[in-house]
Amino acid sequence: MTKAITLSGLRKTFGRTAALDGLDLTVETGEVHGFLGPNGAGKSTAIRVLLGLLRADGGSARLLGKDPWHDAVELHRRLAYVPGDVELWPNLTGGEAIDLLSRLRGRLDRRRRDELIERFDLDPTKKGRSYSKGNRQKVAIVAALASDAELLLLDEPTSGLDPLMEVVFQDVVRQARGQGRTVLLSSHLLDEVEKLGDRVSIIRHGRVVQTGSLGELRHLTRTTVEAETHRPVTGLETLEGVHGVRTEGARVRFAVDGAHLDAAVRRLGEAGLRSLVSHPPTLEELMLRHYGDELAANGHPVDGEAAR
Amino acid sequence: MTATTTATGTPTAAPGRPRRSSATLAGTAALLRFDLRRDRVRIPAWVLGLGLLTLASANSVHAVYPTAADRASIAHASAGPAVLAMTGPGHYLADYTWGAMLGHRLLGLLAVLAGLMSVLIVSRHTRAEEESGRAELVRSAAVGRHAQLAAALATAAVADLALGLLLAAGLPGLGVPGLDTGGALLFGAATAAAGLLFAAVAAVAVQVTEHARTASGLALAVLGAAYALRAAGDAGANGLAWASPIGWLQRTYPFLDDRWWPLLPALALAAATGAAGFALSTRRDVGAGLRATRPGPPTARPFLGTPLGLALRLHRGLLGGFAVALLLLGAMYGSLLGNADSMLKDVDQLKEALARLGGRTLADSFAAMTLLVVAVVGAVYAVLAMLRPRAEETAGRAEPVLATGVSRSGWLGGHLVAALLGSTAVLLAAGVGFGLAGALSTGDGGAFPRLVGAALAFAPAQWVTVGFAAAVYGWLPRATPLAWLVPAYAFVIGYLGPLLKLPSGLERLSPFGQVPRLPAAAMDWTPLAALTLVAAALIALALAGFRRRDLDLR
Structure with missing residues (x-):
């Protein structure tokens, strides 16, 4: 058994809107799979079908070799879930909620629970x-990661976490992967998925439009670089993969395809770097650049740089 | 922020500069329109439902009691404490015209129902909005501090006045002799005043706690206390009813004396209570209650590790409140038990009527009649308990639990067991209160087990109520409020059935109508077994529906 998740041709409609429109997704056992898409693309719906909370209208879904609707309870003992929008019981404490969810799943590892509470700085x-939104999120993350689940379904788990806690979260997910657990990490933040994911699937309008390793998707990413140099930089425009160079005295700003970043930065170094800022492309830019047709029709600019 | 609720001195109406008083109310008109739009089905349903119920009853009393002799006979039969406890002051019986019957039998009921409507409206547009976080969004717009409460109260006032007008215009239109315009206007005004008063009570209650449900419960407890006070007062013919605003409104005697002045203290109390609500609202933050929350245990106790443990934990606050309320309500009725015989000594006709019911004593018949009322109040708990899983689902709190090793049946089963146990426990509490007070007031120690048993006989009817609510939830989650049909039907039929001489088949449609009327009637296990079977079937149906449907997710 090497496939943790197999979805093929999955369909789910709510009234007249198709939330999932023939979704195909494969997640290998032991990998961290980034599930990337803008808001409303169908990520949460897909995860809830995997949890047996929603029943698919068509297509097939296999989770750890079982049917997510019929074998829901059996599967739930082997997985842990962090919803994107965590709601807690108003009159239960965070600690009680963590214990409750862990016990309902199976065993509670008190040592690991206390350690995670400590690391996430949760009261x-x-x-x-x-609790604030971020703290509610932490409660769900601790409850999920304190388990020994073999599969983690994380639906935009870091929404509301501060950057410090995001780092802790990434660390904990890496640890989970080191233990051989499988992770499906949904996000609308490309850099988050980039830091953790082995492979990525990009979902849009209820179907997967791109899937592959990050290297394979590298051609999709274009980094924006802003630099200040001692001497004016020359010849950037002639480099392969460099776009939209703008120079303002000692400052230069351009976009570069992921594969050609090295050459471009080397050229900057030759001119004597004083400061360097680079922005990874956001998912929105990526979606705009590659799937901009519809957005353009809606009056949004198609050019990613113009959108900035 | 230093602005206060009242403008001092002459308003500074400089052009283009809002007055301080209006600043705290900015946006009220827009919010009122919005609230009315959100309630465009609810309010007409309430107003038409209550209005038509009243008009139909007025028509029926005309048809059922055509002659003066008929009316004298029902007046005679209504003189006992049991009937007076459930209706109104005995003065109405002096000249029991059709109009007096309406005032006597319906005004108290309408006051309770208009109060319930108003409490639910106010709580829904204030605390429920804050609890969901939507209020924050609204308040961040150009909306004054008091606008949401003012708009909610205005929404309730629109509903109350509409009901009052419908009654004032509709009753004279029936062509029933004696239902004149002046009396109808007073009848409508008294009903509307009750609604306004309890809207104001809700305005205070929503300031105190952070939860809409608790706030509604608090306001309804005040409503229940007001009703219980007037019941005790009217049954005992003492001054106690004057401690209850519902008692005041019943003493307007529409169609009889047409006394307008009791409306004044009621409206003054409403204004003062409403003002207190506004004042309290400035003493707290948006989303917070008046009481601060304290830290709790960092780890969960062992029992909080099963679906049942979770459900019991979630139900226990409401359960405790209802158990205490029913204990007190039972004790209130039970304490009247000792007087029942002496108060009825002279009313031979009634004695005969009650004897036909099969009661060994008048006290037994009184107990049987009042226990039904108490049991129907208990059914309110049964419904509230089964609305809980729906609230958990729509709030997004069911989702993480159902993503663990808990099955759908296990999760809903936890709530079901909690509701079944809880709805039995509130009956037990009512029975203990009734039995203790009854045994003390009659000096008959044997009354205690008999009365506790009589209260518990309603348990299968409670289970059917739970099962019906669960079945609606399992199959038609959005229609879960339909569960209110069971107590509402039992209440209306139980209340109006005897007056309107409705066919007994109508009462038997309600699970509460199936229960043998202990201790007056003999015990009969067959209907209880049948009800239990029906409850079991409904629960099985509920679980089957819930297992196969999508969860309602955010």
Whole structure:
């Protein structure tokens, strides 16, 4: 058994809107799979079908070799889930909610639970209603990661976490992967998936439009670079993969395809770097550049740089 | 922020500069329109439902009691404490015209129902909005601090006044002799005043706690207390009813004395209570209650590790509140038990009527009648308990639980067991209160087990209520409020059935109508077994529906 998740031709409609429109997705056992798409693309719907909370209208879904609707309970003992929008019981404390969810899943590893609470700097004595969004998210993350689930379904788990906690989260996910667990990480942030994912699937309008390793998707990414140099930089425009160079005295700004970043930065170095800022492309830019047709029709600019 | 609720001195109406008083109310008109739009089905349904119920009843009393002799006979039969406890002051019986019957039998009921409507409207547009976080979004717009509460109260006022007008215009239109315009206007005004008063009570309740459900419960507890006070007062013919605003409104005696002045204290109390609500609202933050939350245990106790443990934990607050309320309600009725015989000594006709019911004593018949009322109040708990899983589902709290090793049946089963146990426990509480007070007031220690048993006989009817609510939830989750049909039907039929001489088949449609009327009637296990079977079937149906449907997710 090497496939943790296999979805093929999955369909789910709500009224007249098709949330999933023939979705295909394969996640190998032991990998961290990035599930990337803009808001409303169908990520949460797909995950909820995998959890047996929603019943697919068509297509097939296999999870750990079982049927997610019929074998839901059996499967749920082997997986852990972090919803994107965590709601807690207003009159239960965070600690009680963590214990409750862990016990309902199976065993509670108290040592790991306490360690995670410590690392995420969570106060377990506060009542659910007094937690901020980020802290509610932490409660769900701790409850999920304190388990020994072999599969983690994480639906935009870091929404609301501060950058420091995002780093802790990434560290913990890497640890989980080191233990051989499989992770499906949904996100609308490309860089988050880039830091953790082995492979990525990009979902749009209920279907997967791109899937592959990050290297394979490298051609999709275009980094924006802003630099200040001692001497004016010359010949950037002639480099392969460099776009939209703008020079303003000692400052230069351009976009470069992922594969050609090295050459471009080397050229900057030759001119004596004083400062360097690079922005990874956002998912929105990527979607705009590759699937911009519809957005353009809606009056949005198609050019990723113009959108900035 | 230092602005206060009242403008001082002459308003500074400089052009283009909002007055301080209006600043805290900015946006009220827009919010009122919005609230009315959100309630465009609810309010007409309430107003038409209550209005038509009243008009139909007025028509029926005309048809059922055509002659003066008929009316004198029902007046005679209504003089007992049991009937007075459930209707209104005995003064109405002096000249029991059709109009007096309406005032006596319906005004108290309408006051309770208009109060319920108003409490639900106010809580829905204030605390429920804050609880969901939507209020924050609204308040961040150019909306004054008091606008949401003012708009909610105005929405309730629109509903109350519409009901009052419908009654004032509709009753004279029936062509029933004696239902004159002046009396109808007073009848409508008294009903509307009850609604306004309990809207104001809700305005205070929503400031106190952070949860809409608790706030509604608090306001309804005040409503229940007001009703219980007037019941005790009217049954005992003492001054206690004057402690209850519902008692005041019943003492307007529409169609009889047409006394307008009791409306004044009621409206003054409504205004003062409403003002207190506004004042309290400035003493707290948006989303917070008046009481601060304290830290709790960092780890869960062992029992909080099963679906049932979770459900019991979620139900326990409401359960505790209802158990105490029913204990007190039972004790209130039970304490009247000792007087039942002496108060009825002279009313031979009634004695005969009650004897036909099969009661060994008048006290037994009184107990049987009042226990039904208490049991129907208990059914309110049964419905509220089964609305809980729906709230958990729509709030997104069912999702993480159902993503663990808990099956659909296990999760809903936890709530079902909690509701079944809880709805039995509130009956037990009512029975203990009734039995203790009854045994003390009659000096008959044997009354205690008999009365507790009589209360518990309603348990299968409670289970059917739970099962019906669960079945609706399992198959038609969005229609879960239909579960209110069971207590509403039992209440209306139980209340109006005897007056309107409705066919007994109508009462038997309600699970509460199937229960043998202990201790007056003999015990009969057959209907109880049948009800239990029906409850079991409904629960099986509920689980089957819930297992196969999509979860309603955010």
